[in-house]
Amino acid sequence: MTSQWSAPTADGPVHATVPVPGSKSITNRALVLAALADGPSALHAPLRSRDTELMAAALVALGTGITAGPDGSWLVTPHAMRGPAAVDCGLAGTVMRFLPPAAALAVGEVVFDGDEHARVRPMGTILNALRALGADIDGEALPFTLHGKGGLPGGDVTIDASASSQFVSGLLLSGARYEGGVTVVHDGKPVPSLPHIEMTVSMLREAGVVVDDSSADLWRVEPGAIAGRDWRIEPDLSNAMPFLAAAAVTGGEVTIPGWPEATTQPGGAVGDLLARLGCDVVLDDRGLTVRGPERLSGLDVDLRDESELTPTVAALAALADGTSRIRGVAHIRGHETDRIAALVAEVNRLGGDAEETEDGLVVRPRPLRGGQWRAYADHRMATAGAIIGLVVPGVSVDDIGSTTKTIPDFPGMWATMLGVR
């Protein structure tokens, strides 16, 4: 799915209110919990994009009933997991890390595969953890085959989750359905994206599961039922950031309605990050409103907890007046692409001055020129190119179709925001 896209240049400060679709991370957790629950669930305002459609299709292949309501909600009727089944993970980390622990409850063979870029994403940690908990799996990465035995003994497992928080979240989401529950201990460099584990723990508790996360690097899920319930999906705050960035780089004003007062999404940090770059940020009953400054300042920031925001922050840094340093994100070399290498290559291709560090990148101010911005099949690389294209004429993004991973119609939303439809 590649599609060349000439990034539109803003003809002045961008002023817009932009409703954004639901959170990928919350939608895919709610789908898994609903499929493993003891009764029906409804997902209200779910994200309907490639990552979540793949999750839904995989759960249906494993026996779950999923239908769409007239208002766009998803109604989920759980059923005992069953194989044989084939699961297409696409490029979705949440599908490739959250589903194998659930598929281990099925009887029969479940074959997992995904996009070319997905085959190099780290998987060994979770496959070995499942083996340690009693699963029978052939393979170390996509593609792999799980020989389901209808359940798992569960118990204690020690893993190194420094390459992805999703290893922990995946085990916790299904752990209540294992005979002995699950205790996951992390041993290694710090776990990234911790808010995403908090999201997992908090959604498990909302579904009535007993979880102990009182010790650092240890999570205990007691065996028991997962309750069917109504899930209300928050807007995707990480996907809101490129639209807010449009205000930041053009000196305009953008509001995202429905911004939650409290959230476990790492995108909750977006307001603080934009304020540090020099924006005015207000959260009130209209939503989150960002007003851009005349000139953006650089920033020195550790994004380990909010690592999925790195491409967007780097795009802003490339347009800032001061030097920026992004730290704590070594593991994003294993995201949709090696994001550190990709960002440095693309900023420099447009004449900028970016440099890789061991755990992030440094971006120094230098005027950019138009040219090709490569997305590397990565939705957040594509939207980073769009941000730069707002103020640098002649930027072309080579794979804008990659944005359908988490936003159904990014080019349409971008055009509407700019009033160019």
Ligand SMILES: O=C(O)C1=C[C@@H](OP(=O)(O)O)[C@@H](O)[C@H](O)C1
């Ligand atoms: O659990 C989740 O929903 C996610 C966890 C994070 O993964 P990593 O821990 O691999 O960064 C994040 O970057 C990803 O976009 C979504």
Ligand SMILES: C=C(OP(=O)(O)O)C(=O)O
């Ligand atoms: C890292 C990301 O995705 P995934 O859920 O595929 O890991 C992301 O969306 O930035």
